[in-house]
Amino acid sequence: MRSEPPDDRDALRAKIIGLGETSLHKSYYPELQNRLAELERFRALLDQTHDAIFLIRAETGELADVNASAETHLGYSKRELLAKPFIDLISPTKKTWLAEFIRESSALLSKSGQTVTARLVSRSGTEIPMEITVRSVTFGAERYIVAIARDITDRIRTERELRIKESALESSTNGILITDLAGTVMYANRSFAGMFGYERAGAVAGRNLETFFADPTVGEKVTARLLDTHAIVQETIGLHSSGSPFHIQVSGSVVQNDAGQPLCIMLIVMDITERILIDQMKRETYAQLGKNIEQFAILGDHIRNPLQVIVGYAEMIDDSLAGKILEQSRRIDELVTELDRGWVESANVRHFLRKHGEDRDSPLQTGTDISTLKERDT
Known part of the structure; x- marks a missing residue:
């Protein structure tokens, strides 16, 4: 006010524009800068992760934010993604599930989240298999859904190859046995179990190699020789679960990792009694x-x-x-x-x-x- 002394008016002006000793600008500006720097670092970390992260508005299902990996996986720009409802990116088989989760998200705030396998549709129309973890969160008064999607294409391919290999082992007419380095059985296929008179392959697991030879010392010798030479082929006498001996041929090798370290022992057993x-x-x-x-x-x-x-x-x-x-x-x-x-x-x-x-x-x-x-x- 004009009636105030000139010195008071200058001090008030300096305080408002941040020049005074006790100005609000000087008190909060450094903290604001630190918070902004932290947010930038956190944003950079989110963009560097390989998982695609989506922030979805629970009320409308629209995307509020995405990280850089979401753009990379789906081939959309960030602007294009923010203009689309998240449900449009989901393959038809899982759209109903996601819609129900978003509808009921208010009742799931206390839960850690749910994980589902679904396919996200890229801009080119390619369906990418993803493992998606969804959680309901609240920022202020608004509810959001956080969806973290991990590309599992390689995992599915690996699992399929493992299933094919396992099927090949199970369908082999020869007995196949996998043991640890001490000779304890970890896996046996159906042919091996049937050859030695066991009803189930699982009944063989946990037994030692010496169980399957008429001369128990043969199992120990086979293990020692394999660890020494990494491969053997020999004929010997097997022992049926009923106690009757029969002729077998055993060929084996040591399975190694990429560094050449032994992991386990694999044996292929043939009944050569007829021969x-x-x-x-x-x-x-x-x-x-x-x-x-x-x-x-x-x-x-x-x-x-x-x-x-x-x-x-x-x-x-x-x-x-x-x-x-x-x-x-x-x-x-x-x-x-x-x-x-x-x-x-x-x-x-x-x-x-x-x-x-x-x-x-x-x-x-x-x-x-x-x-x-x-x-x-x-």
């Missing part, structure tokens, strides 16, 4: 064949020796029947000669089997040939 029986039958057949060759060679000489005596006596007889005896003797000699040719072919078969390693355990490999047998018999 062993067939090999045994082969060995017995080859052994019998060797005996037959030897007997045929001896028998041929046994036939020829008395035949030569008959021929000698027939040549000394002056009788018309002597000619018929000689004729039949020649026929017998020809038949024995044919048998000799068959023995030679049998010997060739023997040599072929020896060459291809099929008779390495049979007596045929170490047996003498036909000429040696004849010389010995003579």
Whole structure:
């Protein structure tokens, strides 16, 4: 007022424009600057996160704010996003759920939030699988919904690949066993459980490798050898849950991480009982064949020796029947000669089997040939 002294008017003016010692501007401006700086830092952190963040007005469903990742994921600018209701970004299968959540959000303020898997529709029309966590919050007197969306495309692809691999393991006709480095079973497929007489694959979990071998020390040796060489293939005797032994072939390897550190042991087990029986039958057949060759060679000489005596006596007889005896003797000699040719072919078969390693355990490999047998018999 004009009646106030000039000094008071100047002090009031300085206080209003922030020049006085006790001005409001000087008292609150530094704090305001600090708060603004904090908000800027927080905003920068939100923009740097890979998750898309949406702030939704609960009353209208419109977007109040988004971070930079939301723009990147969906291909919209921030202005375009703020002009759209959030529900328009959701694939049709989850729109009803979101609308109900927004409607009932006032009753959910005390809850930590809900998580749902849904697809967000980008500007190009591509549907992006997202794991969306939604929470109801209040700023002042207005209610909002905060939606944090994480792209799970890679996770879905990885889970699908894991399901395919698991299905491949389960459908394998060979028994597959995964153990820890100490030999304790972590996983067994159905084929392994059935091979060893267990009703369920889960019944095998937790058992030690030694349970499945007739010689319990084999399990420990397999584990030690794998950790030393990282791979094995060997034949041994398995032990059925009923206690009966059977032949198996075990091949295994150590599963390593990217750094080359061992993670677990994987074994592939085959029931080779039938093959062993067939090999045994082969060995017995080859052994019998060797005996037959030897007997045929001896028998041929046994036939020829008395035949030569008959021929000698027939040549000394002056009788018309002597000619018929000689004729039949020649026929017998020809038949024995044919048998000799068959023995030679049998010997060739023997040599072929020896060459291809099929008779390495049979007596045929170490047996003498036909000429040696004849010389010995003579």
